[in-house]
Amino acid sequence: MSVDAATAEPRMQGGAATPAMPLVMVRGVSKYYVRGDQIIPVLVDIDLDVASGDYVALMGPSGSGKSTLLNLIAGIDKPSAGEIRVSGVDIAQLSDAELALWRATNVGFIFQFYNLMPVLTAFGNVELPLQLTSLSRGERRERVATALALVGLSDRATHLPNELSGGQQQRVAIARALITDPTIIVADEPTGDLDRTTAEEILALLERLHGELGKTIIMVTHDPKAAEKASRLVHLEKGVLVD
């Protein structure tokens, strides 16, 4: 069960993105679904580069394909055509098992509805991705404490998700996304379920991750105010990049 990045398959390791090579490189990616004899295109021939340390906001109307693009980059879905390279690894070519290992070390997820495990405390939820590593219990505790301190929830470590507010739950989710020091953090409508004030707090936190820790963040949002915080905006309409 334990996964160490050092033992991962060589083809999954790729290489660090060089100045010449973007961290995330999307080339000619299409995604379509087949319903009966009908082909429904969701993404059409997408090209996109995301540099290391970038903070990209994907915007567009509902059904434009922005979440699908995010899922493809995060390796939880596979393109119908094209190539997606993250740190030089062509993730579209990885098997499901390889992709799971790759996600464990390279991607931090922040979901709209937090997706915390209801039976685990805030500490347990943040520790979750570390269960797949070979870190000792002491090392895990240390890292979790640091991550919870970073999101300002040290005093809530023993609380279950249902004992936390929406904003606090999202902070736990952010701490969980950070805990393995992933290559990219993907956030799907991270403020979609929060009130304006709490949303501002979460966006400020994401800005800190980007500004102070240099994290590469790709965020899907409907909210123009959230998008304003990003260093780069990408618009999608009907599965095509328009900007």
Added chain:
Amino acid sequence: MFVPLLVLRNAFRHRLRTTLTIVGIIVAITAFGLLRTIVDAWYAGAEASSSARLITRSSVSLVFSLPLNYAQKIRQVEGVSSVAWANWFGGVYVSERNFFAQFAISGASYLDMYPEFVLSDGERKAFLADRVGAVAGRKLADKYGWKVGDQIPLRGTIYPGTWTFTLRGIYDGAEAGTDTSTFFFHFDYLNESIKRLYPRRGDQTGVFVERLRDPEAAAAVSQAIDTTFRNSLAETLTETEKAFQLGFVAMSEAILLAIQAVSYVVIVIIMAVMANTMAMTARERYGEYATFKALGFSNGFVVMLIVAESLGIALVGGLLGVAFTFPMADVFASSVGSILTGFRVSETTIGLQVGAAFVIGLVAAAVPAWNAARIRIVDGLRAIG
């Protein structure tokens, strides 16, 4: 500790649902164990029988008796070392509800034939010396609170009148499975009274019991005994004691099959209930399973979570069911009295109960685990919100 803790907490997220499921499994496993024990008890007599003994009865039917003078001829058959005889009495003690087996036996020869009935020397002598004396098994004596010296009246149904016996001994079983719920008295007492009242029914007995010199020769000796009485007015059928006992069991085979079928049906029903519970549980958690997978956990991990939870619930219910079987069996045994002797929950039954609980857990988890493993992450994540 992470996985067991997660499984435990998941199992008790819906406490009422899990508790009711466990209660259902307890009831099913207890019922399964109890029904198996009833079937075992039916066969207990045959299991406890000796391979060194033969039983000779009328070839027509057990209800027809055999002349007592056959004993002398049987004793002369090659391979027979000793002969005893017994006759079913069928009396009623106080009321018809108090059923227990009663046999008029050939005194010392019969007691010698059954060393598994352990009687002290003093009690044996007292019994043999008293024509109206009787001995009873420990279980029977305990049930009715009999003590040595008590007068025990039996109302005859086959042999009319009230027959009063003096209890001269209480025998114990040499082994745990030995039947100690039978009542024995002297054949001579019965025979003399019968001869006086119904002369034509005198000097006849229900069965002869033969001890073999060599148990391997059972078939040949049986044939030799039956050949001896061929073409006589009372032809015989000789078989091993086990075959004789199984003959009684065969009379109720349809009931036994029905009991066995019901015991398995109970397991199948609880399996369906448990499968439904696990299916509901897994469906509610598709979003969580998808999140686990998104974070890098494998399909195998998700399968393990479901299987472990299902097995955990089933085994907790199963083990509690096993524990409940013992007091339930005791209650059942005391309520049926002496009808089923050797009523004991066997190691095989316990093994079957635990095995059934394991299979319930495994089968209930199969489909939900398969579905959870197959669900695409993006589809599972859509289930949240």
